[in-house]
Amino acid sequence: MARLLRQGGAAGGPMQPLIRMVLRWVRRPLQPAVLLWRRNIQVRVVATTLLMSMGVVLLLGVVVIGQVRNGLLEGKLAAAKSQAQGGFANAEERAERESRDQATGRQAAPEDWPDRLVESLNSGSGSGIFQVIAMPSERSGVPVLGRDGDQGALVTAPIVFGREGADARSVPEDLRERVDNGEGMFQTYTQIVQGNGESEPGLVIGQRLKDVNGSPYQLYYLFPFTEEEKTLSLVKGTLATAGVFVVVLLGAIAWLVVRQVVTPVRMAAGIAERLAAGRLQERMKVTGEDDIARLGSSFNKMAQNLQSKIQQLEELSRMQRRFVSDVSHELRTPLTTVRMAADVIHEGREQFDPVTARSAELLLGQLDRFESLLSDLLEISRFDAGAAALEAEPIDVREVVRRVVDGAEPLAERKGSRIVVRGAEQPVIVEADARRMERVLRNLVVNAVEHGEGRDVVVRLGVAHGAVAVAVRDYGVGLKPGEATRVFNRFWRADPARARTTGGTGLGLSIAVEDARLHGGWLQAWGEPGGGSQFRLTLPRTAGEPLRGSPIPLEPEDSRAHRAALRESEPAQAGGLLSAVPAQQRGGGPVVTGLPVGAAHPTVDPTALPGTGTRVTEWEKQ
Numbered sequence: 001m002a003r004l005l006r007q008g009g010a011a012g013g014p015m016q017p018l019i020r021m022v023l024r025w026v027r028r029p030l031q032p033a034v035l036l037w038r039r040n041i042q043v044r045v046v047a048t049t050l051l052m053s054m055g056v057v058l059l060l061g062v063v064v065i066g067q068v069r070n071g072l073l074e075g076k077l078a079a080a081k082s083q084a085q086g087g088f089a090n091a092e093e094r095a096e097r098e099s100r101d102q103a104t105g106r107q108a109a110p111e112d113w114p115d116r117l118v119e120s121l122n123s124g125s126g127s128g129i130f131q132v133i134a135m136p137s138e139r140s141g142v143p144v145l146g147r148d149g150d151q152g153a154l155v156t157a158p159i160v161f162g163r164e165g166a167d168a169r170s171v172p173e174d175l176r177e178r179v180d181n182g183e184g185m186f187q188t189y190t191q192i193v194q195g196n197g198e199s200e201p202g203l204v205i206g207q208r209l210k211d212v213n214g215s216p217y218q219l220y221y222l223f224p225f226t227e228e229e230k231t232l233s234l235v236k237g238t239l240a241t242a243g244v245f246v247v248v249l250l251g252a253i254a255w256l257v258v259r260q261v262v263t264p265v266r267m268a269a270g271i272a273e274r275l276a277a278g279r280l281q282e283r284m285k286v287t288g289e290d291d292i293a294r295l296g297s298s299f300n301k302m303a304q305n306l307q308s309k310i311q312q313l314e315e316l317s318r319m320q321r322r323f324v325s326d327v328s329h330e331l332r333t334p335l336t337t338v339r340m341a342a343d344v345i346h347e348g349r350e351q352f353d354p355v356t357a358r359s360a361e362l363l364l365g366q367l368d369r370f371e372s373l374l375s376d377l378l379e380i381s382r383f384d385a386g387a388a389a390l391e392a393e394p395i396d397v398r399e400v401v402r403r404v405v406d407g408a409e410p411l412a413e414r415k416g417s418r419i420v421v422r423g424a425e426q427p428v429i430v431e432a433d434a435r436r437m438e439r440v441l442r443n444l445v446v447n448a449v450e451h452g453e454g455r456d457v458v459v460r461l462g463v464a465h466g467a468v469a470v471a472v473r474d475y476g477v478g479l480k481p482g483e484a485t486r487v488f489n490r491f492w493r494a495d496p497a498r499a500r501t502t503g504g505t506g507l508g509l510s511i512a513v514e515d516a517r518l519h520g521g522w523l524q525a526w527g528e529p530g531g532g533s534q535f536r537l538t539l540p541r542t543a544g545e546p547l548r549g550s551p552i553p554l555e556p557e558d559s560r561a562h563r564a565a566l567r568e569s570e571p572a573q574a575g576g577l578l579s580a581v582p583a584q585q586r587g588g589g590p591v592v593t594g595l596p597v598g599a600a601h602p603t604v605d606p607t608a609l610p611g612t613g614t615r616v617t618e619w620e621k622q
Contacts, residue, residue: 448535452476455475
């Protein structure tokens with residue numbers, strides 16, 4: 001169906017929106033029922049029970065009606081054979097008796113004998129149980145005599161006698177041939193035609209006999225199924241009424257039974273949702289001692305244990321935060337004293353011997369690192385306590401990036417790297433806390449320079465669809481699989497044996513991701529071993545607005561996966577694209593020129609906030 005719609009849309013053009021509108025119009029009334037079916041297990045169970053019950057009742061009704069029909073037919077056939085056999089014997093006996101009387105001269109010529117025979121046989125039919133028809137035999141050259149009721153003349157037409165009369169068309173031609181050519185009784189099921197033209201199903205039994213003159217004729221008994229049809233209709237109505245009652249009763253029973261099971265489950269689901277929302281005092285109401293009651297008791301015990309554990313963890317977390325905060329504050333005073341003494345010693349280091357002077361320089365550097373660690377610990381404690389405040393104001397991201405790059409230039413020169421900024425041609429305005437955003441970008445740029453192995457660091461700015469993004473790309477050692485989420489953990493290091501030349505505390509990325517979340521944004525990482533890494537900060541342009549995507553893809557265009565895909569799909573284009581990305585060199589290699597500028601198009605980013613596992617739609621602007 002989808003392929004046909006695509007073909008129709010490609011061929012017809014304007015027809016495709018019309019077809020989609022019609023499909024939506026058809027699906028719209030069904031959506032509530034589909035939603036109810038998917039969300040309500042009670043409806044599914046009851047509907048399934050009703051459908052299965054209807055199938056069983058229908059099957060049982062077909063079997064019962066078939067058995068009743070067969071029984072009625074068998075009984076009717078046996079009674080009809082008995083009645084017809086007696087009538088045929090009576091007709092033969094009467095013909096023989098009157099033939100003897102005629103031979104001895106006791107009786108005149110039997111001009112009305114057929115009339116009297118049919119009248120005599122029909123007299124025992126009661127209330128239309130059967131009808132008798134006498135018809136001439138083709139094997140006899142003498143016609144069967146009958147009397148015309150109006151003229152009183154003899155006729156050769158079939159003699160039909162009955163309360164409403166019967167039509168000769170009730171006897172099929174094949175039955176007449178069998179009766180004419182055979183001996184004994186013959187029968188068939190057919191439609192019995194009445195004198196008024198109406199027909200009804202019935203049974204016809206016939207036999208070839210001889211009249212008083214010894215001429216053969218055909219005598220038929222017609223048994224309509226009027227009473228049997230009434231009986232069968234009564235059985236069908238009774239079965240239908242009983243079937244509907246049984247199906248409704250089974251549906252009601254299924255509804256009550258499922259309700260007894262589903263209601264506690266729904267209650268447990270609601271309480272679980274409230275527990276997840278933080279209302280840890282919620283409990284299930286337990287009544288009885290059955291399986292549902294045991295489920296409720298187990299659920300309440302689980303909730304109680306969970307509440308106790310969470311309270312213990314909260315208390316422990318509060319103690320840890322208070323300890324970190326108190327220690328950080330308490331260390332401020334002695335650190336200030338030590339700082340003053342260290343500054344005095346450092347200023348007079350020229351008067352010391354070389355070893356003592358070097359010790360004074362090391363002391364001052366470690367004091368700087370210690371002071372930075374205390375500041376980071378205090379900042380982390382504020383985030384943990386929920387005391388961090390956002391001071392958002394409209395700022396130009398280019399100015400923040402420029403200050404960060406200027407501050408990181410000395411380190412880049414020592415490492416032999418260059419910092420390249422792209423996308424800074426137009427103003428990039430965002431409502432953000434300039435101090436926190438600068439701290440995040442400084443951390444990302446410094447880390448990129450430190451781990452870039454002397455290669456260039458590319459800082460890229462992008463804005464689209466209500467979002468602003470800054471991506472920092474390096475071409476260093478990269479990240480192993482799984483490290484892109486662990487890199488934001490506190491005190492985590494990809495290589496513990498690696499020297500830390502800048503004296504970092506191991507809390508920089510943890511604070512950076514908290515700053516991003518405080519803005520309502522994302523800080524995400526991507527990397528491949530030996531191919532470098534890219535960290536992307538995405539913020540909403542207006543504070544408080546939700547993010548729906550990022551203008552910069554998390555995985556860069558020059559990653560191995562992208563280059564391999566381009567080589568496989570479009571070799572010529574891939575060759576031109578790869579030629580625009582020269583090999584990186586240590587110590588001032590050429591700057592990565594990037595990809596040609598193109599229109600923005602939606603892409604899918606498989607990485608979201610660390611640990612969330614969600615998928616983020618991005619607008620890639622190359």
